[in-house]
Amino acid sequence: MSKSATSVWDNCLTFVKDNISDQAYKTWFQPINAVKLNDNALSIQVPSKFFYEWLEEHYVDLLKVALTKEIGKGAKLVYVIRMENAKGNRQPFTEKIPSTQRSNVNSQSIDFPSRQKNPELRNPFVIPGIRNLKIDSQLNSNYTFDNFLEGTSNRLARSASLAVANKPGGTSFNPLLIFGGVGLGKTHLAHAIGLQVKDKFPDKTVLYISADKFTQQHIDAVSKNNRNDFIHFYQIVDVLIVDDIQLISGKKGTQDVFFHIFNHLHQNGKQVILTSDKAPVDMQDIQQRLLSRFKWGLSAELAQPDFETRIKIIKNKLYNDGVEMADEILDYVASRITANIRELEGAIISLIAHSTFSKKEITIDLAEQIVKNYVKNNKKPISLDDIQNVVSDYFHIEIEELQSKSRKRNVVQARQIAMYFAKEITKTSLTSIGRHIGQRDHSTVLHSCKIVSNLQESDKQYRKFIQDLEIKFKQL
Numbered sequence: 001m002s003k004s005a006t007s008v009w010d011n012c013l014t015f016v017k018d019n020i021s022d023q024a025y026k027t028w029f030q031p032i033n034a035v036k037l038n039d040n041a042l043s044i045q046v047p048s049k050f051f052y053e054w055l056e057e058h059y060v061d062l063l064k065v066a067l068t069k070e071i072g073k074g075a076k077l078v079y080v081i082r083m084e085n086a087k088g089n090r091q092p093f094t095e096k097i098p099s100t101q102r103s104n105v106n107s108q109s110i111d112f113p114s115r116q117k118n119p120e121l122r123n124p125f126v127i128p129g130i131r132n133l134k135i136d137s138q139l140n141s142n143y144t145f146d147n148f149l150e151g152t153s154n155r156l157a158r159s160a161s162l163a164v165a166n167k168p169g170g171t172s173f174n175p176l177l178i179f180g181g182v183g184l185g186k187t188h189l190a191h192a193i194g195l196q197v198k199d200k201f202p203d204k205t206v207l208y209i210s211a212d213k214f215t216q217q218h219i220d221a222v223s224k225n226n227r228n229d230f231i232h233f234y235q236i237v238d239v240l241i242v243d244d245i246q247l248i249s250g251k252k253g254t255q256d257v258f259f260h261i262f263n264h265l266h267q268n269g270k271q272v273i274l275t276s277d278k279a280p281v282d283m284q285d286i287q288q289r290l291l292s293r294f295k296w297g298l299s300a301e302l303a304q305p306d307f308e309t310r311i312k313i314i315k316n317k318l319y320n321d322g323v324e325m326a327d328e329i330l331d332y333v334a335s336r337i338t339a340n341i342r343e344l345e346g347a348i349i350s351l352i353a354h355s356t357f358s359k360k361e362i363t364i365d366l367a368e369q370i371v372k373n374y375v376k377n378n379k380k381p382i383s384l385d386d387i388q389n390v391v392s393d394y395f396h397i398e399i400e401e402l403q404s405k406s407r408k409r410n411v412v413q414a415r416q417i418a419m420y421f422a423k424e425i426t427k428t429s430l431t432s433i434g435r436h437i438g439q440r441d442h443s444t445v446l447h448s449c450k451i452v453s454n455l456q457e458s459d460k461q462y463r464k465f466i467q468d469l470e471i472k473f474k475q476l
């Protein structure tokens with residue numbers, strides 16, 4: 001039976017509702033109506049352009065997950081905005097805008113199971129009495145959702161994790177595989193799911209284990225001739241979290257046993273959560289049958305956090321430790337340590353320790369010394385001011401004009417190029433870029449970036465501008 005726009009949207013709303021506060025849901029989702037479903041494009045009507053911008057800024061990832069779940073890969077969202085006609089009595093008119101579905105944020109792959117799970121299957125392996133075993137979940141109570149700060153780099157993974165925690169085994173995200181570079185919060189998020197499941201469903205058995213420990217336990221079990229007990233033990237868990245699953249690469253025995261356990265849990269509607277430092281497609285020396293199971297649910301990436309998220313994380317850490325630090329120092333540390341949140345936290349802890357032990361104030365000099373231990377390339381990053389200076393200098397216009405509301409062709413061109421480089425080089429959010437370069441909103445910045453990208457392709461002279469400027473930025 002073909003789906004209607006309303007039924008698809010209703011299902012999306014149920015998913016969205018589970019993942020945001022009631023207030024946010026009432027404000028931003030209740031006023032929306034589904035209008036049309038064409039192939040894989042759902043059109044929704046929103047009350048204003050501001051509404052559309054807000055949804056794109058704050059909820060695009062969540063909407064994408066919800067829509068992909070309903071329509072499948074390649075799902076598209078089109079906003080229909082109802083504008084009141086200023087000239088009075090004629091009909092309101094509408095404007096259609098496609099969702100940006102920013103790919104840098106959404107670099108996840110989604111494969112859904114082709115068959116239904118049957119949570120009612122009985123476990124034929126249960127050893128009498130084993131259900132009375134008390135299993136320590138091995139969860140770290142510090143790693144909660146509350147202190148896992150949200151940003152564009154982790155919004156999808158965080159939302160999917162919340163969905164899983166609220167309905168373990170009951171979403172399409174089974175297994176949920178969280179992947180990303182070192183120190184980006186995979187373990188934290190995995191524990192947060194486990195803790196929330198324990199809070200909401202105290203009767204469910206949750207078990208966190210690192211793949212390393214799992215391997216070691218398996219080797220011990222084989223040497224003591226109780227491999228079956230080992231398997232049975234894992235099969236009675238309701239939510240199994242295996243951290244750093246890539247560590248079972250090349251270990252055939254461990255992969256075989258994990259394959260059995262995984263199948264059993266999955267077939268019985270139990271939740272499996274995996275973390276890995278790479279996406280399944282990049283994993284090596286892991287059997288195909290396992291890899292295809294890893295891709296079965298949702299693979300969600302934790303990317304490097306942007307500047308604003310790094311600041312949020314540091315501020316939260318300082319708040320929890322009851323320490324205050326000047327904004328200038330926070331900005332300094334957050335702009336230099338970009339690739340690893342553990343290192344970011346480490347630098348802050350070192351700063352606090354140094355100043356406490358030496359009874360000295362925390363200064364930029366001290367921050368510089370400490371940051372040097374964390375990052376090799378200590379070159380000052382290019383700021384929004386640097387970009388505006390270089391661009392206005394290149395086009396021979398005053399920086400004030402660049403930031404003005406002027407619609408002169410050469411000024412508009414320079415402003416758009418400055419916005420483009422700001423996005424490419426600084427990774428600052430579109431909203432901040434817009435605020436700094438002429439008090440524009442984020443959609444203007446996005447529009448400028450698209451124009452610059454298009455013109456580069458089609459206009460030789462324009463491409464030369466961009467190349468010249470790229471060289472200038474490299475020389476800074």
Ligand SMILES: Nc1ncnc2c1ncn2[C@@H]1O[C@H](COP(=O)(O)OP(=O)(O)OP(=O)(O)O)[C@@H](O)[C@H]1O
Pocket residue numbers: 147148149150154180181182183184185186187188189277313341342345
């Ligand atoms: N979004 C976030 N908000 C707050 N703290 C975070 C966030 N992401 C990561 N952290 C913190 O960063 C530190 C490193 O995180 P974690 O150990 O989960 O990383 P990981 O990805 O599992 O690293 P590894 O690859 O080394 O196993 C932890 O102290 C964690 O609390």
